[in-house]
Amino acid sequence: MHKQDYKKYFEILELKPGTTFSEVKEAYSHLKKLYSSNSFIFAPVEGTSEKGKRKKILEQIETAYAILSNYYLSEKKEKTQTIKTTVSDEHIPEFDVYDGNALKLTREVLGINLEEVAFFSKISLEYLKNIETERFDLLPPKAYVKIFVRKYAEYLSLDIKKVTDDYMKKYENKNKIEF
Amino acid sequence: MKQVNTKVAEIWTIGGGKGGTGKTFLSSQLATYLALKKKQVILVDSDFGGANLRYFFNIKKSEKSIKNFFINKEPLENLLSHTNIKNLKIITGDRNSISISTIKYSQKMKFLRHIKMLNADYILIDLGGGLNFNTIDVFLLADKMIVITVPEITAIDNLFQFVKNAYFRKLNFLLKKHKLKDAAKNIWKDRKIYGIKDVIDLTAYIKNNLDFDGSISNKISEFSIFIVLNKLRNPNEINQGFSIKSLCIKYLGISSIYAGYIGFDENFRKNLSLSDYLPKFNISTRIQKEITEIAENIINREQIKISSIKNA
Numbered sequence: 001m002h003k004q005d006y007k008k009y010f011e012i013l014e015l016k017p018g019t020t021f022s023e024v025k026e027a028y029s030h031l032k033k034l035y036s037s038n039s040f041i042f043a044p045v046e047g048t049s050e051k052g053k054r055k056k057i058l059e060q061i062e063t064a065y066a067i068l069s070n071y072y073l074s075e076k077k078e079k080t081q082t083i084k085t086t087v088s089d090e091h092i093p094e095f096d097v098y099d100g101n102a103l104k105l106t107r108e109v110l111g112i113n114l115e116e117v118a119f120f121s122k123i124s125l126e127y128l129k130n131i132e133t134e135r136f137d138l139l140p141p142k143a144y145v146k147i148f149v150r151k152y153a154e155y156l157s158l159d160i161k162k163v164t165d166d167y168m169k170k171y172e173n174k175n176k177i178e179f
Numbered sequence: 180m181k182q183v184n185t186k187v188a189e190i191w192t193i194g195g196g197k198g199g200t201g202k203t204f205l206s207s208q209l210a211t212y213l214a215l216k217k218k219q220v221i222l223v224d225s226d227f228g229g230a231n232l233r234y235f236f237n238i239k240k241s242e243k244s245i246k247n248f249f250i251n252k253e254p255l256e257n258l259l260s261h262t263n264i265k266n267l268k269i270i271t272g273d274r275n276s277i278s279i280s281t282i283k284y285s286q287k288m289k290f291l292r293h294i295k296m297l298n299a300d301y302i303l304i305d306l307g308g309g310l311n312f313n314t315i316d317v318f319l320l321a322d323k324m325i326v327i328t329v330p331e332i333t334a335i336d337n338l339f340q341f342v343k344n345a346y347f348r349k350l351n352f353l354l355k356k357h358k359l360k361d362a363a364k365n366i367w368k369d370r371k372i373y374g375i376k377d378v379i380d381l382t383a384y385i386k387n388n389l390d391f392d393g394s395i396s397n398k399i400s401e402f403s404i405f406i407v408l409n410k411l412r413n414p415n416e417i418n419q420g421f422s423i424k425s426l427c428i429k430y431l432g433i434s435s436i437y438a439g440y441i442g443f444d445e446n447f448r449k450n451l452s453l454s455d456y457l458p459k460f461n462i463s464t465r466i467q468k469e470i471t472e473i474a475e476n477i478i479n480r481e482q483i484k485i486s487s488i489k490n491a
Contacts, residue, residue, distance in 0.1 A: 014421075014428055016482075023484075027421075034422050041422055044336040045430040047377075057429055 006071050009064035021072040028065040035061065070119050098158070098166040100134040103149075106156050121151040128152065131167075136174055145171060186219070188299045191477065192321035194345075196337030198308030200329050201409040201441070202226075205473075206305035207235040208462070209325075212474045214267035218300040221259065224272030225317050226307035233271045236262040246273040248293075249286055255293045272305075287313060291320050310337070315345050319352075323477055325438070327407040328423070330416045335423060339431070342404055343378075346433050349402055350382070353395050362389060379432035404433060405477050408440040416440075420483070439473035439483045441466060 010017045013027045034041075035058050046053075093109060095102040107117065114132075118125040127148055130138045139145050146168055153163035193206045203226070210222040224232035224245065233242075242260045247253040259268040282290075294302060304321070306314050318324055324345070328338040354360040366373055367381060375381050386396045404427065408420045420437040427435040444466055462470075476483060 014425060030418060030421050031425060034425060039422065040332050041335060041419070041426065043332070044339045045426050053430075 006068065009067050009071075012060050012064035013068070021069075024065070024068050024072070028061060031061050032058065073116050073119065097170075098153075098163040099170050100132045100167075103152060103156070103163070103167075104132040106158065110156060112156070117152060117155055121148075121155050123148050123151060134170070134174070136171055142168075142171070186298055186300060188221075188295075188297060188302045189323065190295070190302045190304065190321045191323045191325060192304045192306060192318045193325045193327060194306035194314065194318045194341060195326040195328050195334075196308065196310060196341035197328065197334045200327050200334055202308075202327055203232050203235065203305050205325070205327050205407060205409070205441075205470075206303050207232065208466075208470045209474050209477075210267055210269075210301075210303045211264055212470055213301050213303075214264050218266060219298070220267045220301045220303065221297050221299045222267065222269040223294060223302065223304045224270065225304050225314075226272045231272075232269060232305055233260075236260075236264075236269060238262070238269065238271055242271060244271040244273045248290065249282065255297055268299075282313060287316060291316065294320065310341055310344050312344075312348065315341075315348050318345055319349055323405060324403070325405045325407060325477065327409050329410045330408060330419050335419075338406075338423065339426070342427060342433060343431055346378075346402060346431065350378075350399065353398050354385075357390075357395060359385070359389050359395075377430075377432075379430075382432055400434065402433060403480075404435050405438040406435055407438055407473055410443045411440050412443045424482075436476070436480060436482050438476040438481075439469060441469045441473075 007017050010019065010024075013024060013031065015023060015027055019027075035054050042054075093105060095106075107114070114125060114128050117123070118128055121128075127139060130136075131145070131148060131152065136145075139148075146164060149167045150160055150164050153160045191209065193202050193209070195202060203224075206222060210220050214220045222232065226232070238260050243253070243258045245258065247258055248255055255270060258270045260271060262269055294304070304317060306318055308314075326338055326342060328334045351360065354363050363381070363385060366375065366384060370376070370381070373384060375384055382399060386399075390396050406420055406424055406427070408416070408423075411417060417440055420440055424435045424437040427433045442465065444463055446463065472483065475481070
């Protein structure tokens with residue numbers, strides 16, 4: 001999404017674009033509380049025909065918050081990426097063989113959550129979880145798995161070829177046993 | 180020879196519907212703040228019915244008041260009273276001789292025109308209470324419209340009424356100017372057919388279907404109010420400003436900014452008591468800080484910072 005596309009979500013939370021994430025969180029929690037409440041303040045403005053209005057407002061608030069959270073996460077990611085290049089050699093553990101667990105550990109060391117990976121790699125959270133836990137039976141066909149692992153490794157700034165080779169080897173072995 | 184105007188003043192109007200919410204207090208404090216920032220400020224007490232601004236600046240009753248403009252046809256510049264604050268002059272209101280109902284339309288229009296012609300950096304207008312259209316027309320004159328209320332349902336109810344009336348009057352005025360008033364009226368009559376539920380829908384419909392060159396939309400989106408909460412006794416009440424603002428936006432479709440709040444001050448109440456002939460105002464440093472935040476937020480069109488509330 002382009003930066004200006006977020007404008008309307010800021011508007012729903014009644015903020016100017018470019019506000020800090022903590023202001024977004026505060027505004028969200030205040031609005032959520034207000035529109036879930038039965039405050040007397042609604043009496044002067046609410047007509048009888050507007051029963052569904054609060055529900056609709058609440059839905060909009062939720063959507064806006066979810067999308068803006070991702071927006072701030074992506075900004076954070078840009079920052080961590082620059083840090084990553086300097087830190088990587090010292091702190092990121094190297095694995096002889098990259099399997100689901102190795103990916104998970106690397107990700108955790110980097111302080112990245114799976115939602116973030118999902119948002120930027122456009123891989124569903126469910127698939128990412130299955131990649132990490134090696135639930136091959138719940139993953140789509142092989143060609144997709146390879147692409148997903150590749151994208152995931154890329155996001156973690158790992159050696160893409162090594163990671164995909166290792167991971168796909170394990171994938172094929174396990175499938176051989178099962179079939 | 181007529182005085183040539185060198186500056187175009189920014190006009191702030193302070194209203195809000197209910198009496199006793201602190202309109203006069205806020206106007207006087209904002210005017211003082213701006214004057215101390217070395218701006219030329221004129222404060223006009225347009226409370227035609229119950230003017231009392233002069234109490235805040237020790238101005239005796241004998242000085243000229245707004246009455247001289249309406250009755251003796253004196254120009255507004257002649258009615259300026261000096262105050263003990265440099266750069267701040269005021270035009271005092273009147274309490275008896277003119278009532279809202281006796282002001283003719285032409286007189287009012289002349290008043291609105293002449294206010295704009297006053298020579299200053301800022302002109303602040305303290306409105307009276309009530310929802311009548313004369314008050315609202317003065318309110319709409321502003322570059323920055325400020326409403327003040329207290330955290331009580333009756334006051335907040337009046338505030339919504341006031342803001343809604345002002346918005347309708349503005350919309351009406353614009354539609355009339357563009358000869359769309361009847362069209363809008365008919366649409367509202369058949370609103371069920373058009374799928375219009377409220378003013379927000381109606382405005383959107385006008386924007387999309389009638390307003391070909393966008394001139395109405397532009398003017399309507401300029402309509403924006405600043406909300407100030409007064410006499411808070413409890414820090415929890417600060418958040419009510421955000422609630423009021425939210426309802427103005429989401430239910431009335433009016434762009435709103437919560438500019439700040441003023442905590443209740445026991446000493447201030449004592450100051451307004453009857454023990455002294457002319458009260459002396461010792462504004463506490465806390466109120467000064469709150470006024471500073473409100474004024475700066477209005478100048479910069481900024482909302483109160485949530486972080487500053489947490490430190491309050």
